[in-house]
Amino acid sequence: MSLREVFSLTIPLAIAVHQVFRRYEIYSVSFHACLFLVPPALVAAHVSSQSHSSSSISATFVNALVSYVAAIAASVIVYRLSPLHPLARYPGPVWRKVSMIGPAILATSGNRAWAFANMHRKYGDIVRSGPNELSIIDPSFIGPLLGASGLPKGPYHVGASVTPEHVSMAGLQDIPYHLQRRRPWNRGLNPSALKDYQPLIVERLQLLVRRLHEQSGIIDLGLWLKYFAYDFMSDMAFGGGSELLKDGDKNNIWSIIEEGMVFATILHTLPWLGAYLFKIPGSVKPLLAMQQTTARLAEERFKRGSKTRDLYYYLSNEDLPDKPPPPLRELADDGVLAVVAGSDTASLTMTSVFYLLLTHPEAYTKLQEEIDTSYSPGEPDAGTKHHREMPYLHAVINEALRLFPPVPLGTQRQVPHDASPVVFGSVVIPPGTSVYLPTLALHRGPRNFTCPNDFWPERWLIASGQLRYKEARRPPSLSSLKAADLPDFVHNDVAFTPFSVGPMNCPGKGLAMLEMRMVIVELVKHFVFKLRDGWDPATYEKEFKDYFTAARPGLPVIIEPR
Numbered sequence: 001m002s003l004r005e006v007f008s009l010t011i012p013l014a015i016a017v018h019q020v021f022r023r024y025e026i027y028s029v030s031f032h033a034c035l036f037l038v039p040p041a042l043v044a045a046h047v048s049s050q051s052h053s054s055s056s057i058s059a060t061f062v063n064a065l066v067s068y069v070a071a072i073a074a075s076v077i078v079y080r081l082s083p084l085h086p087l088a089r090y091p092g093p094v095w096r097k098v099s100m101i102g103p104a105i106l107a108t109s110g111n112r113a114w115a116f117a118n119m120h121r122k123y124g125d126i127v128r129s130g131p132n133e134l135s136i137i138d139p140s141f142i143g144p145l146l147g148a149s150g151l152p153k154g155p156y157h158v159g160a161s162v163t164p165e166h167v168s169m170a171g172l173q174d175i176p177y178h179l180q181r182r183r184p185w186n187r188g189l190n191p192s193a194l195k196d197y198q199p200l201i202v203e204r205l206q207l208l209v210r211r212l213h214e215q216s217g218i219i220d221l222g223l224w225l226k227y228f229a230y231d232f233m234s235d236m237a238f239g240g241g242s243e244l245l246k247d248g249d250k251n252n253i254w255s256i257i258e259e260g261m262v263f264a265t266i267l268h269t270l271p272w273l274g275a276y277l278f279k280i281p282g283s284v285k286p287l288l289a290m291q292q293t294t295a296r297l298a299e300e301r302f303k304r305g306s307k308t309r310d311l312y313y314y315l316s317n318e319d320l321p322d323k324p325p326p327p328l329r330e331l332a333d334d335g336v337l338a339v340v341a342g343s344d345t346a347s348l349t350m351t352s353v354f355y356l357l358l359t360h361p362e363a364y365t366k367l368q369e370e371i372d373t374s375y376s377p378g379e380p381d382a383g384t385k386h387h388r389e390m391p392y393l394h395a396v397i398n399e400a401l402r403l404f405p406p407v408p409l410g411t412q413r414q415v416p417h418d419a420s421p422v423v424f425g426s427v428v429i430p431p432g433t434s435v436y437l438p439t440l441a442l443h444r445g446p447r448n449f450t451c452p453n454d455f456w457p458e459r460w461l462i463a464s465g466q467l468r469y470k471e472a473r474r475p476p477s478l479s480s481l482k483a484a485d486l487p488d489f490v491h492n493d494v495a496f497t498p499f500s501v502g503p504m505n506c507p508g509k510g511l512a513m514l515e516m517r518m519v520i521v522e523l524v525k526h527f528v529f530k531l532r533d534g535w536d537p538a539t540y541e542k543e544f545k546d547y548f549t550a551a552r553p554g555l556p557v558i559i560e561p562r
């Protein structure tokens with residue numbers, strides 16, 4: 001039988017299989033193997049049984065397999081670029097419409113969130129950022145898509161999990177199950193739980209201040225903030241167990257987290273790839289190292305039982321004696337969430353705050369004055385009672401979160417495959433579409449914020465009515481203008497989403513804000529920081545990378561006690 005006859009069977013088969021299975025997202029190697037191997041095997045068996053030629057069944061199978069896979073690939077590409085695709089009406093780069101492989105390669109560079117911002121500048125508010133993915137920066141979509149009646153999480157976390165059953169609470173796509181798993185997190189991060197965590201911050205903060213006093217010359221402030229954040233997170237989540245501030249990072253825990261997040265980001269982009277890589281020993285070593293390390297912390301904590309009311313006290317239902325603890329597997333899967341969400345994000349924001357203060361001396365002086373006025377010299381360390389009277393502190397933190405959001409792209413949502421399309425006016429989001437509302441692009445969009453790329457804490461005071469626009473200190477790009485020539489002041493709070501929005505947003509916001517305020521106040525009270533001479537401040541923005549949570553360069557500073 002000729003090749004032409006083999007093709008006449010495999011090509012229609014490939015097109016039919018593509019049309020049936022394009023509606024499903026199945027991350028199973030054995031399922032994929034059946035899908036790719038069984039049809040060509042059937043063709044080869046059929047052709048060989050009919051043929052009197054001398055070519056072997058294995059040669060026929062190879063021909064059938066190659067033509068079948070090539071026909072599937074062609075069918076996928078043609079369909080994705082065709083006007084028949086449900087997202088055909090949305091603009092976007094062709095390479096993104098064709099496959100997620102290009103976006104996954106881009107993700108390795110850490111420039112994903114910046115690329116989304118650029119894409120929106122070129123293509124507008126709604127961009128097709130993947131074959132079945134939209135990115136939207138029209139802020140009026142934030143409430144409907146993320147709010148109480150919003151969409152479930154997208155499939156991105158599934159790819160970075162050892163199996164689809166080992167997804168942390170943050171990646172659960174089934175809304176009722178997600179909200180059920182979320183309840184103990186809400187209890188463990190509510191204001192009454194925070195009262196128990198506050199003394200832990202104080203203790204670690206005093207140690208941080210002591211350790212910084214012992215340093216001389218140039219230090220990496222970012223590294224010390226990572227040590228602090230990790231030690232505090234260990235106390236808060238697992239009842240202790242980490243001493244980075246005392247001993248340094250001997251077990252390379254921060255490298256384990258940072259390398260693991262790079263892999264996680266690639267697999268977020270190509271969730272099906274995870275199903276393969278987790279089966280190949282050594283191929284996702286950094287990601288496995290991160291997951292195994294964090295799962296071990298959670299398991300050990302669970303076995304120890306609670307000594308204090310830490311986060312796992314709530315996650316294991318120890319606060320609800322009538323309720324049995326959840327399975328150990330769930331507690332272990334959430335370990336990564338406690339560690340990454342609980343330490344990486346807050347330490348990043350504190351580093352951004354100091355970077356911004358040190359590159360904007362006027363703002364640094366203003367914050368120092370506010371802190372010095374609020375806290376009298378003899379006052380006990382690390383009190384929080386003045387936080388409410390410190391608008392500039394709040395403004396500086398917000399501005400750091402705006403310019404350098406710790407989850408730069410935000411998180412993914414998806415219209416379920418079996419749901420109806422989501423319709424807003426003329427915009428239709430078909431079933432199976434993943435959606436991003438990219439945080440960095442929203443935060444740096446001129447339609448949402450005046451001079452969006454400038455560090456200008458005063459904007460928050462103007463927006464809250466505490467300062468008049470025309471009388472406020474201005475950012476460099478407005479400084480030469482007369483008051484009468486100033487552009488309208490734009491400040492769209494809805495577009496400020498560092499902690500996301502709705503019932504699946506960040507439950508750690510209150511804790512993060514408390515921790516960040518306490519640390520910034522204490523450090524500014526105790527030390528004068530100066531950037532190391534010769535360090536190029538542009539490095540920070542250049543090296544601020546999106547690996548789901550953000551990676552950042554070190555912050556080399558000289559410190560002197562005040």
Ligand code: HEM
Nearest residue numbers: 170341342345346406407411498499500504505506508512
């Ligand atoms: C500056 C600090 C922080 C920022 C900017 C931040 C931001 C975020 C964002 C954007 C999400 C995604 C929410 C979504 O999918 O809609 C998230 C989720 C989450 N964060 Fe935070 N976070 C911070 C600190 C913390 C802290 C200290 C904790 C405490 C452990 C925490 C715990 C969590 C948890 C458990 C989730 C998953 C929520 C869910 O899926 O229901 N975060 N965070």
